[in-house]
């Protein structure tokens with residue numbers, strides 16, 4: 001295949017991962033010219049283009065070298081690794097991206113007795129993930145018939161085409177609506193940045209390394225908060241003890257008030273109202289929690 005000098009990233013054209021994936025790439029400083037109804041988006045600033053496709057096609061496009069990277073659910077990536085056939089050059093999960101969280105679970109009708117995997121012996125389980133389910137059943141040593149369906153898996157037990165199901169669960173609402181009970185979690189999933197196991201040894205490899213660094217910065221700050229507060233020197237120790245985890249806080253003098261200090265702390269996650277109230281009780285005042293926009297270590 002002709003080598004490209006621009007990086008090409010595959011992502012879902014229209015679905016659950018589309019908005020958060022575009023948002024993430026935008027935060028990494030990438031902008032695109034084409035309208036999103038098109039299959040191809042040309043990158044304006046950096047030499048990075050997008051291919052907008054069905055999520056199921058993303059691992060194959062990377063394995064064939066049509067795209068250098070893809071943003072796809074771990075469920076789809078791992079299923080491809082198990083069932084992709086000749087196309088299935090081993091892929092690598094370069095980064096978990098923290099959105100599109102769900103799990104692949106086995107669920108059974110409320111009236112079916114289930115205590116352990118062996119209870120599935122001789123039963124039929126419907127799924128759109130025959131690779132992941134088959135792999136799990138093998139590790140459990142259970143002989144179960146896998147019924148592969150493209151969608152609407154949750155109604156298979158009612159239709160009598162299966163005894164149990166193996167499907168994605170997020171809120172659990174679909175299971176409740178279909179009188180099903182979740183009994184095993186096979187995979188915890190989220191969107192990931194997938195790519196080949198070894199990066200291309202040309203400019204595209206350099207571009208991927210740059211993108212990974214930016215992604216790390218974006219992912220790290222997405223949850224980060226900067227906490228600013230004032231405290232007197234006498235309450236500093238008590239206040240510091242209550243600070244949420246993160247690197248050592250910075251202390252600054254307050255002009256004209258020698259016993260007062262301004263404290264600045266980077267917190268790894270949300271700072272709740274309750275935490276703020278506790279810190280205030282310990283002697284802090286003038287507290288601010290600020291989102292962090294960019295960070296470069």
Ligand SMILES: Nc1ncnc2c1ncn2[C@@H]1O[C@H](COP(=O)(O)OP(=O)(O)OP(=O)(O)O)[C@@H](O)[C@H]1O
Pocket residue numbers: 012013014015016017053054055056072073074075076100101102168169170171189190191
């Ligand atoms: N409740 C959920 N149900 C299904 N997938 C979810 C859920 N929450 C997060 N996801 C993740 O989002 C991914 C995309 O889900 P979506 O329903 O948009 O896919 P799709 O219908 O297969 O889309 P496409 O048209 O691209 O094939 C899933 O593969 C999974 O990783």
Ligand SMILES: O=P(O)(O)OC[C@H]1O[C@H](OP(=O)(O)OP(=O)(O)O)[C@H](O)[C@@H]1O
Pocket residue numbers: 151152153154167168169170171172173174175
């Ligand atoms: O636990 P929940 O929050 O209910 O989410 C899980 C459900 O969502 C998905 O279906 P979707 O609504 O996308 O329909 P589809 O199966 O036709 O894609 C998935 O296949 C489950 O059925």
Ligand SMILES: [Mg+2]
Pocket residue numbers: 054055056
């Ligand atoms: Mg799909």
